[in-house]
Amino acid sequence: MENIVSLKDIIVEFEEGERILKNISLDIKDKEFVTFLGPSGCGKTTTLRIIAGFLEPTSGDVFFDGQRINGVPPHKRNVNTVFQRYALFPHLNVYENIAFGLRVKNVPEKEIVKRVGEMLEMVNLMGFEKRSVNRLSGGQQQRVAIARALVNHPKVLLLDEPLGALDLKLRKEMQIELRKIQQELELTFVYVTHDQEEALTMSDSIVVMNNGYIQQIGSPTDIYNEPVNAFVADFIGESNIVNGSMPEDCVVEFTGRRFECVDKGFAPNETVDVVIRPEDVKVIPADKAKLTGIVESVVFKGVHYEMIVDGVDHKWVIHSTKAEPVGSMIGMTFDPFDIHIMKKTEEE
């Protein structure tokens, strides 16, 4: 697999001195499903707009299939976009919306009929051809937006939070559908979201961004299991993050107690972030535990109970299939490999 899109040292400033993107470099491989993940305002849309050509970077280069494409206008790039709020043409019906790109390129009518038909079938909207797009549900609009982009056979499809406006159930369905389309058509998808679960579910590769920087690039499991810093860890899943220090390799000290762990290579007594996932906290009888706390609240979540446990220095979030009575004292322990040690992040 070769790189289809590459960004090299991209810097974007809207106003003099105010950097929105700070030195973004990134390679996107052909036929990959890449997700940009990050909190609101971190620069995801901006990055996408640079690839699509709506925005010229202040400095840095954009490559497409090995060729530098800075300055090429959007309508000449072999890239299509599914916009955050779809941006369907309200004066056209479903059929004409999808056919729009083809008509602009003066594709013969017969070909248009064929290709739009295929698309309608793919996104499961046969019979809706004549419907005004204003009279579609959110999910249907979303599918029209995708079909409208895909019908042009772009090499790369950019999707900017395409599911942001949908409710949970529809969202889940569409996630699966999108993934299926990407795999069937063997396209490169560049996908933007701020929903970590969505990113984990769909991507081949996740780019975690914050504040104009790329924090980590990796596969979903990499990112979930080996986040490079506390920001990524916290953003990717609910986590207990406590301050700690590393007196020696494979030993970490936090909340005044020492625990075994599997990380090494830190300076002696370096202060670190200790990250433990709620589902990795094991509840044991208080008298047998190094670490104890008092159960503050228990909430039934269907699959598991979520307990907030007040452990003096830190309120622990624990997911467990067994509920403990509120107010009782419990003990907590962790497997060494469930304790993630992370360097403190400098900036921010």
Added chain:
Amino acid sequence: MENIVSLKDIIVEFEEGERILKNISLDIKDKEFVTFLGPSGCGKTTTLRIIAGFLEPTSGDVFFDGQRINGVPPHKRNVNTVFQRYALFPHLNVYENIAFGLRVKNVPEKEIVKRVGEMLEMVNLMGFEKRSVNRLSGGQQQRVAIARALVNHPKVLLLDEPLGALDLKLRKEMQIELRKIQQELELTFVYVTHDQEEALTMSDSIVVMNNGYIQQIGSPTDIYNEPVNAFVADFIGESNIVNGSMPEDCVVEFTGRRFECVDKGFAPNETVDVVIRPEDVKVIPADKAKLTGIVESVVFKGVHYEMIVDGVDHKWVIHSTKAEPVGSMIGMTFDPFDIHIMKKTEEE
């Protein structure tokens, strides 16, 4: 605990013959957090409007604190409502919105200042008194709506999908906050939602509705673990629902195989719905299993993997902490108490 609100045989028809509510009977206990849960259009809001007095039932009686209150207009009922989209008064600021009900009742100014102050403190909006409600975030508006209702010291607070418009994160926070308020003030909350997780998290008691009927009333664990029919089971959590039959007590047959279970009392060979939660399906080596299937897809969901397994007659959804390779053959088994047997529902 006695009943504060009771509905007896409520029937609502908007147009002749078209029944929206079909014989709803229900008792709501004092100081309880009751949730109406059901899909869109099932009649939740309608039920709430009957309790609030905005709608007179076509037939049936409404009791409040033991007294029949059919025909009593809304402004004479000791019930307050938090509307689906808040319905704040846009021409009044935060303070005046909250004070509205008191002003209408000609409460002395000193008392108003005191009570509104308390409310502002409770919903954590001190310092926002003068702010126009249009310039509040969704979560803040929501809190104003609650304060506006609560300041009147109603016995019962009706909340119609108060969190529907909020994003996930805020929603979670507000859930906790609402629950806290209800417990602190010892009020009766009648809460409407179509989000099953929300219902499970917050309620003392859940009323599952569908299509104008009450399907089940019970505590969250009751409803989750012992749904009375397939609709409830499916609506409350993702489930595998297969057709089966009961050749004898404690034995159920589905997909052509017999399994042990704990339900009895069905007619011999009665056809039933068999409901098994995805997390209750155990993966075992294929050669040791009664039931096998081929893994179709694996999706990483953070806490667990979700696998779709094609088992001839049924596609099984399995949640497991270990992923199996796509295409491999696996075996599945279930603990007897994880197999829920349900009578087929007649209607719909």
Added chain:
Amino acid sequence: ASEVPEEADEEEEVSAAQTLTVSDPDYYTRFKGQNLSINVYNWGEYISTGADEGTLDVNGEFEKLTGIKVNYTNYATNEELYAKLKGGGAAYDVIIPSDYMISKMIKENLIQPLDFDNIPNFSYIMDNFRNMAYDPENAYTVPYTWGTVGIIYDTTMIDLDEEDIDWDLLWNEDYADQILMFDNPRDAFAIAELMEGFSLNTEDPKELEQAAFRLRQQKRIVQGYVMDEVFDKMGAGDALIAPYYAGDALTILEDNEDLNFVVPKSGTNLFIDAMCIPSSSRQKEAAEMYINFMCEPDIAYANIDYICYSTPHQAAYDMLDEEVRESPVSYPDSDFIADKTTVFVNLSDEANLKMQSLWTEMKSAEDENTNKWIAPVFLVACVFIMVFVLIRRHIKNKKDIF
């Protein structure tokens, strides 16, 4: 109703060069304190308003003297006045129509006989302006002004002797687009009839059609059809030639030294405007008081001095400058008046109608060259739009089917 600011300029009075004395102050105070008001409907610029420094505010003086409020409004043509009265809605107390219109109104009972006991100042009216043809008994009217129609022209551009100027100047192709013409049928037809040598009061359809033909010929070189706009256009030098009433012409001449005014020797129309009281008047006595006031020598002089028309009022005439009294424009010699001028009389309904429709036809006629194209182009455009709409619909329907 509205209040006019009461203190109508105390200072003005002090600085006023013309001062007012009335013959019988008691007569005018009869209605004081009764809060009466009268509605006066007059031609534009046909009364001294005090707007120019050193002139009398006639209506203001009347209000001050009598305590009767004057609602003063304007019309531009006799026909407009007729329309308003005929329509029946508006109640006026004093109007000042012209000769032919007066006889028409008498015939249609639109104006009522005056009580001349209430108008003692009628005695000032010159003898030769009493018992005119339009009101032979002189029961309905008190003459206000009179005058002739002539041609105003720009001497810098038109180098002709006064003697040589006649109505055909208005048909002179050399001055195409520099000619203004009356915007009312009676005056316009009169000029054409003078050209043709017909009577100004002709009712013969043939003659009327001939006159209309003349006017149509002229249309091509006419810049615009105007009434009071003449003041503005000639004053600003926008046009070179215009026929107009002698009095107004003199006013215009004051503003623009390049202009001159002649009464064509071949003859002209002599008009008389007279004050009348409509039948619908509710304040007849107050209206008569107003008319009498207008005939106060000081007032009559102030008006005539301001509007520059010729006056039938002996006392006012005597107060005029020597120069004006001698002016052949304002006061042509009596032979000319007797031989060459005609006073309009009311035409029969048929003749009026005929003239009216010929006039509208003439005005709405296009220049021949454009006329040919507009209609067909317009029709074709309509057809195109229709076809387009239908096709669009058709396509839409077809789309909905498949």
Added chain:
Amino acid sequence: MKKLGKFYMLLVLLFLYVPIFVLIVFSFNETKSRSVFSGFTLDWYKRLFHNRIIISSLMNTIIIAVAASIISTVLGTFAAIGINSMRKVPKSVVMNITNMPIINPEIVTGVSLMLLFVFFAARMNLEFGFVTLLIAHITFDVPYVILNVMPKFNQMDPHIYEAAQDLGCSPFRAFRKVVLPEIMPGVVSGFLMSFTYSLDDFVVSYFTTGSTSQTLPITIYSMTRRKVSPEINALSTLIFIAVVIVLIVKNAIEKKAAKKSGMYKGDMA
């Protein structure tokens, strides 16, 4: 592209403003010439203020505009409330008739009212003048009030009416306390709109005016028809300045209101 756009806007603004500025400049001209500026004077302004006809018609205009817009605001607001709660068919019938005076050419509205008044005048003791003018103005003002108020009902969250009842208001009180404030911006803009239309109306007034009241536009019309003196330029200048001041004040008020409510309302005119 941007520059081209700016240039174009400039041209259009020039087209719109040059005539007005010409009027203003020549209001200070010493002579009556309309094309040569020969010297500066404020004379015309002085004479303008001594012109009885202009002053009294200005008073008439203001009185009629104020009366007509107040009456039509009240009438129109109540009408909008009523129409809003009508069922679909009668509602659309009423709205269609209401739109008539807006869609119809002004001259037809004026003429039709004139015919009506003539008819009344013949049978009843009606006199053309203040009353007919007022009726005519109200007639073409009310639709604007209704059209301004109606959308406010649609924009309004219908639940706030219920919310007020829920908080203890009787239906009437709920209407007064929450619905009325909600539609108030529409009422106010309806009032302003009808006020400006009344101030400016010529055509309808022309046909319905009578012997007692003459409005400023009619006076202006008669002035443009005869001996035009630069008084009229002076009048234009004063009107222009008044309009600019009113608009600036209105804008400032709107901005302040927008700030207060946190919403930006872009609607003008």
Added chain:
Amino acid sequence: MKLKYFSAPYLVWMVVFILVPLLMIAYFAFTNDEGGLTIKYISDVGQYANIFVRSIWLALIATVICLVVAYPVAFILSRMDKHRQGTMLMIVMLPMWMNFLLRTYAWMTLLGNNGIINHLFGLIGLGPFKLINTSGAVVLGMVYNYLPFMILPLYSVMEKIDGSLFEAASDLGCSSGKTLWRVVVPLSMPGITSGVTMVFVPAISTFIISRMLGGGSNLLIGDLIEMQFLGNAYNPHLGAAISLVLMVIILVIMTVMNQFDPDDQVLM
């Protein structure tokens, strides 16, 4: 609900002062002075066909010019910064608040044979040209007076067009010209139709502009009607008949216009 009855006073007003007067027009058009039924006046209208044609023609030209001039203005306005839009819109609309007689009068002084424009031409040795009292001057007067009526509806429609639609179009291969034709124009159709009616209707029925700038030799329908009621040719029956025909013409034209409106939404 009894709220309905709030509209009772207005309904009475509406019937008496909107509906009845229109019926009066019809009544006058079909009766003569004696009150007898006749179609004489309606058929008389036929003789003024050329005035109708000219009025429609001039109004049409004025409308098209307004559209062409206003379209870019509205577009540029709608794409400005939000806070500058308000100010700019006010500046564009401000002339409309001046009495339109005065504005038309201003053109009289500009266009006159001795007016400022010819004066300027004179300075560079050209002219004088005949500007005033021509059909061109009438059209100019219409364009000048009614241009804001075109800008406003166009602007209010365009302002609502989501900017991302332009990006979407360009993403799908449209150059800016194609975007204009395929996206902006169709989306602003409701604005175009309401703008066109808002210019066309007053333009076709004006009598001031033709009188002041057309010199009385370019009669339009408005002049004709005015003449029948308050002018030289007092004849209310004929006037009513002409008004009736005018109303019908406008009705027909508006129906045709509505065909172009995709969602039948008429904005005012």
